[in-house]
Amino acid sequence: YTEHITAPHGARKGANAVTFEPDCTRLHIHDMKNSKSNVLIRKKQLRDYPLHWHDCFEIELILSGRAQHVLNGASYEIGPGDVYLLRPTDFHEVHLFTPVTAYNLMFQESIVEESLLHRILHSEQNIAARLCGDDFDELAALMKMAVHEFDANAPYREEIIRHLLDCIFIRAARQCAQSAPAAPALDAPLRKTLTYLHGHFREDPPMAQTAQRCGFNPSYFSALFHRETGRTYKEYLSALKLDYARKLLLASDLSVTEVCYACGFHSLSHFLREYKQKFGASPRTARRAGRESANC
Numbered sequence: 001y002t003e004h005i006t007a008p009h010g011a012r013k014g015a016n017a018v019t020f021e022p023d024c025t026r027l028h029i030h031d032m033k034n035s036k037s038n039v040l041i042r043k044k045q046l047r048d049y050p051l052h053w054h055d056c057f058e059i060e061l062i063l064s065g066r067a068q069h070v071l072n073g074a075s076y077e078i079g080p081g082d083v084y085l086l087r088p089t090d091f092h093e094v095h096l097f098t099p100v101t102a103y104n105l106m107f108q109e110s111i112v113e114e115s116l117l118h119r120i121l122h123s124e125q126n127i128a129a130r131l132c133g134d135d136f137d138e139l140a141a142l143m144k145m146a147v148h149e150f151d152a153n154a155p156y157r158e159e160i161i162r163h164l165l166d167c168i169f170i171r172a173a174r175q176c177a178q179s180a181p182a183a184p185a186l187d188a189p190l191r192k193t194l195t196y197l198h199g200h201f202r203e204d205p206p207m208a209q210t211a212q213r214c215g216f217n218p219s220y221f222s223a224l225f226h227r228e229t230g231r232t233y234k235e236y237l238s239a240l241k242l243d244y245a246r247k248l249l250l251a252s253d254l255s256v257t258e259v260c261y262a263c264g265f266h267s268l269s270h271f272l273r274e275y276k277q278k279f280g281a282s283p284r285t286a287r288r289a290g291r292e293s294a295n296c
Contacts, residue, residue: 027053027054032106039106040104040106041147043147044102054088058085058086059105060086061131062078066097067100068094070093071090071091081136084127085176088198103147114195115188118195138171146168192214245283259283
């Protein structure tokens with residue numbers, strides 16, 4: 001249920017484009033067993049997961065067992081009561097110390113109100129916390145109800161799941177991101193646009209497609225986007241890719257070429273040029289400097 005990262009279809013081997021299959025993978029919720037309507041809710045036994053990322057949001061609450069969780073390069077030991085909220089811009093890996101049981105919820109941005117997602121997407125923190133007492137019991141109870149509704153085929157099932165997901169998301173965000181910065185104040189349609197881009201920037205969505213998806217005329221959308229964000233659509237999309245590339249370079253052992261295509265660039269030479277223009281150094285130089293600084 002994963003997709004190997006490869007260069008764009010039809011890429012030629014050479015200086016600017018190659019095809020490869022690294023060990024890291026991207027999880028697609030639509031391809032996962034038992035997923036329904038952009039959501040998957042379950043109680044599961046975790047296993048060792050190598051470095052990967054998702055095309056969706058994920059909330060996981062650990063019920064029993066212990067493991068090492070590496071989230072965006074930061075390592076945590078997790079156990080009962082730990083909860084983390086993963087965005088499409090996060091990448092992680094899990095290594096078990098003992099068998100681990102968890103409630104696991106995966107969902108795309110269309111399932112939860114974008115006003116709830118907006119602030120989370122603009123936080124640069126890892127969104128994780130350890131719960132105890134009533135906080136743990138109440139979140140676990142909500143997740144148990146969600147699993148039951150997901151597995152059932154009762155009337156109003158989808159409506160109940162949506163409301164439960166809103167409650168679970170709010171409770172997890174409240175515990176994990178109390179100090180998250182305020183997100184930019186934007187009208188609802190543009191919030192919807194930015195939420196979509198944060199989840200799908202690696203797919204390099206064309207502006208016309210995004211405008212249509214969010215109910216805008218392309219010309220009006222282009223002007224509105226620039227006025228409200230201070231950047232053109234292309235600049236904003238490129239910034240999302242480059243910021244993600246910087247995180248991957250510092251926190252993983254992926255090659256520069258692998259990082260290039262993992263972030264949605266179609267040309268290695270274009271990626272190298274854009275990266276140096278934004279950060280003032282080549283990806284290799286930036287990685288080396290970042291690691292040397294971390295070891296000082």
